[in-house]
Amino acid sequence: MHYVITGKDDKSVLFEGGYQNNRPSNMHDKYRFVENIYEELDAPGEWFLDGKAGYLYYYPYPDENIDNEIFEIAEIPSLIEIKGIENDRASDVTVRGICFSQTSRTFMADYEPLLRSDWAIYRGAAVFIENAERCRIEDCEFTGLGGNAIFLSRHIDGCVVKGNYIHQIGASAICIVGDTSAVRSGVFKYEQSVPYELMDKIPGPKNELYPRRCIVEDNLIHDIGLVEKQVAGIQIQVAREINVRHNTIYRVPRAAINIGDGSFGGHVIEYNDAFATVLETSDHGAFNSWGRDRFWHPSYEKMSLMVAEHPELVLLDALFTTYIRYNRFRCDHGWDIDLDDGSSNYHIYGNVCLRGGIKLREGFNRIVENNILINNTLHPHLWFQNCGDIIRRNVFTQAYLPIELKSWGKMVDYNFFSSKNALKQVQKDDTDAHSTSGILHFVDYQHYNLTLPDTSQAFEIGFENIPQNGFGVYSPRLKRKAEKPELSELLVSDSSNTNQTYLWEKAEVRLVSGLGDRSAYGLPDEKGCIVLKMDNAVNMQDAGLKENDVIYSIYGEDIDSVETLMRLTNKYKWKKTLLLECFRNQQKLKISLVLD
Incomplete structure (x- = not known):
């Protein structure tokens, strides 16, 4: 706001x-x-x-x-505008090798709502292209801007945004946004819906005012959203077949890459490196999408009835499959991949998820296979009967975290878990009959090589190694500038080393082990984690935690392993606060911990 x-x-x-x-x-x-x-x-x-x-x-x-001294002020929001009209489009213009800076702030300009997504947007930027074909923006720098850097608007065909360096700007880096008039039966508020009998049931777009067949490649984007917060490194809405590849995006207040609706799918999101995301907002991901297409309704019960009676509605907008593949994502304040509110027709494979896991809420026809999820898992939320989702051949380090599931989809099986306990837990829900568990090792985790060795038991369920050397920008001048994500300590709860310490929310902890710990800390049993050091955990100090406190439970659920500690943290992360039951000096106390 x-x-x-x-x-x-x-x-x-x-x-x-x-x-x-x-x-x-x-x-x-x-x-x-x-x-x-x-x-x-x-x-x-x-x-x-x-x-x-x-x-x-x-x-x-x-x-x-x-x-x-010379004092300069920015007075205009846009520096280059290339505009055609609907029947006479601009074409074949290249903008290359220019540094764009000092545009005025636009946060109080006229904003346009974008259907039922959370977005309203100022349709403008330092370089603004509308109703154009075969235009290129390449090898430019965008810095010190008050608003958006690049905006491809309405009818755009075959345009390329490549090799740009975008940093220290007020709003979004690259926006590719069509006109909402192209969407049939479009509504503009989350709580709105169109009754079935009044709905336009023709598949696909209503007119040609939307981007298609564009490439966003080899762009370095960081430290954006310095003024506005509902921003993205790359924002896509009311568009089709946008290829987003080999971009590096970090230090952003919300998503690195956001797809705001299902209209009209066919995008390819590949070989990107996105981390340090969702730093100033919440309930989001490094990659985020919303569906909220024609079949979607704010009432889950009403939506369930409608799609059960009229399953043909599901793909009226998401005509083509969107692929998310071979990316490296990290989100410490949300999900690495967040398919929210009915996002449908996605194929997600070959991704390395470093922290936040994968969330699928509502929606249909999602395939999640051959991904690595470090210190996290699958978050299935409010799946429908006959949703058609398939989860297979993934490497998980925790048990699933379902919320209000009515069905487990078409297939959830042939996955690998780094913990026997996690596998046992998911099998209680009659999933993963053929899944397996074992020790999780990588060839060189500390140096970003998450290749599994030939001896890994993950290959027994059909997992295939993911290429590790193609994430992010590739041009030498941008690669020299680009940072890399942090790597969390790999938590393997089946470790036989009971004295091993772990980093949890910036604090050093270890599991309670043996009668000696139980006696020393006045515990009823051998559960819980001991806080050893929290020099860098300012939020824990503010909450009143002290070294040698034993965190016994989170929201009443006992902590019996490091895996459980991480699982419960991930489960309740959306609340932004963890309610801890702790022991100190043999006394029980409750502490509310606000998460960073």
């Missing part, structure tokens, strides 16, 4: 704004970021603009002489 302060009365500050998100909410009751307040002008480098009086106040650094 973004606002302009227009004044104040005796009791409160007066605001204007809050319309920039298509699913608005109130301000956070605690956290705000505010700027351009005269009373806050108290440190070198800060400034205050009195727009009404026409004065700029600046606090200089000690060695600055402002008489010798």
Whole structure:
């Protein structure tokens, strides 16, 4: 949410704004970021603009002489615009080798809602292309922008965005967004729906005002969304057959790559490296998608009845399969891959998921196979009867975390678990009859080689090694600049080393082991994890945790292994707070831990 302060009365500050998100909410009751307040002008480098009086106040650094300085302001939101019209499209224009900077902020501009997704968007950017074919933006740099960097709008065919360096900007890096008039029976609010008898039942688009057959390749994107937060490294909506490949994206407030609806599918998301995502929002992923297509309804029960009676509705918008393959994703504040709210017709394979696992909510016809999920698992939420989902030949390190499942899909089997306990747990739900478990080793985990050795038991269920050397940008000038994701300590709960320590939410912990621990900490049994060090875990210190506390349970569920500790953390991560039951000095206490 973004606002302009227009004044104040005796009791409160007066605001204007809050319309920039298509699913608005109130301000956070605690956290705000505010700027351009005269009373806050108290440190070198800060400034205050009195727009009404026409004065700029600046606090200089000690060695600055402002008489010798040049002060520049950004006044326009767009630097290059290439626009055709519906029947006379622009074509064959290349923008190459230019540095774009100093566009004005757009967070209070007119925003356009994008169907039932959470997005509303300013249709503009430093380089804006609309109703065009075979145009290229390549080898450019975008920095110091107030809003979006690149926007491909409405009818776009065969355009390429390649080799660009996009960093330190106010909003999204690359937006590829059609006109909502191209979607049949489109509605614009999460809570809205179209009755079956009034629904346009013709498959596919209504007109030609949408991007198709475009390539987004070899772009380095980081530190975006410095002003706006509902942003993405690459945003795709009302589009078809967009190939997003070999991009490196990190330090973003929301998703690295977001697909806002199922219209019209056919995208290929491959060989990308995305990490340090969802840093300032929640309930999202490094890759995120929403469905909310014609069949979708905010009431799960009503939607279930409709798709059971009219299964042909499911693929009216998601005409073509979208492929997510051979990517490396990490999201510490959500899911590595988040297919939310009815996202349908996806094939997900060959991905390395470093932290957040894979979530599939509602939706139909998803195949998830041959992926590696480090310290996490599959999150199946609200699956339908006859959803057609297939989960096979994956490497999981935890048991599944289902929420309100009515069905386990077409197949959930032939998977590998790094824990016997995890395999036993999932088999209680009559899944994974042919799955197996064993010790999980990689050829060189610490140096990002997650190839499984020839002796791995994962090959018994048909797993095939994933190529490890093609993630992210490949051009030498961008590869030299690109960072890599952090690697978490690999947690294998079946380890026989009971004194092994683990890093959990920035704190060092180990399992309770033996009667000595039980006696020393006054425990009723040998369950729980002992907090050894938390020098870097500021949130734990703020919550009142202390070293040598024993975390016994989370939301009433006992901790009997490191795997359980991680599983429960992942299970309740969406709440942003963990309710812990701890033992200290042989006394039981409850602590609310706010997650980073």
